[in-house]
Amino acid sequence: VLSRLFRRRFLEELQRLHQASRLQFFGEHAGLADAAQFKAWLAPLRKAEWVVYAKPPFAGPKAVLAYLSRYTHRVAISNSRLVAMDDQGVCFRWKDYRADKGDHAGRTRYKTMTLAPQEFMRRFLLHVLPGGFHRIRHYGLLANGSRRADLARVREALQVEVKPPSVDAEATPSAMQQAPVFVCHHCGRALLVVQTILRGEVIRGPPAS
Incomplete structure (x- = not known):
């Protein structure tokens, strides 16, 4: 069902772009600029079955949910990767996945790159969905x-039977309130609050005798 729905939406959008003259054709496909030829070219695609490939996850459903939660809430580049920026360009860190393979073995995996502001924004907007x-x-x-x-x-x-959530009668309001969870930007794990230091409080005490 999902594959056929995506097929219909995809082909309808192609047809809409063609009618708005927003598609360009070159070489042997130049004839598709004609509305009749383009409609005839789309006809077989409406009958072809679009395959949706799915398989059980290797690490179980929890690993899938963990991955999706990170994917849906991240942007093209995080602030921690930005090194410097001005009118001349934007400098940021990137990971070279080929650094440890083949002829590239031994090279630095984390590198920096500087792009002109216009090129940086162009690449950034490639990650923004229509x-x-x-x-x-x-x-x-x-x-x-x-x-x-x-x-x-x-x-x-x-x-x-849908049961309402049970509330412990002995639980006090303070016990029901959970401590805030702070997440590390590097590893994604929750940070453990060891000590809370109030304003004006001495951070380090006198040395032990």
Whole structure:
């Protein structure tokens, strides 16, 4: 179902761009600029099955959720990779994945690159999705438009009793409040708060005798 939906949306967008004269054709494909030829060229694609390849994750579903959570909330480049910037260019760090392979073995893996501001913005905007597109979108039972009603029908069909969340009567408001979680920008793990130092408090005490 997902492959056919994507096929229809993709071909409809191609047709719209062609009607708006936003597609260019060269060489042996120059004839596709004609509306009739382009329509005939698209016809077989509407009948071809578009394959969606999926397989079970190696490390289990938790690893997939961890990867997707990082992917959906990151941008093209993080602030920590920016080294310097001015009117002349933008300097940033990048990782050379070929540094440890073949003839490149022994080279520095983390390098710096400086680009003109216009070129840096051009490359940055390549990671911005067009209007109407989403990085990850749920379909079927988890579609945003009908998720609550669909899940209610699923629970009814499976005869699953929905229990309200239990609240411990002995739990105090202070005990129910969780400590804030700070995440390391480098490894992505939660930071453990060892000590909280208030303003005006002496950080280091007298040396032990």
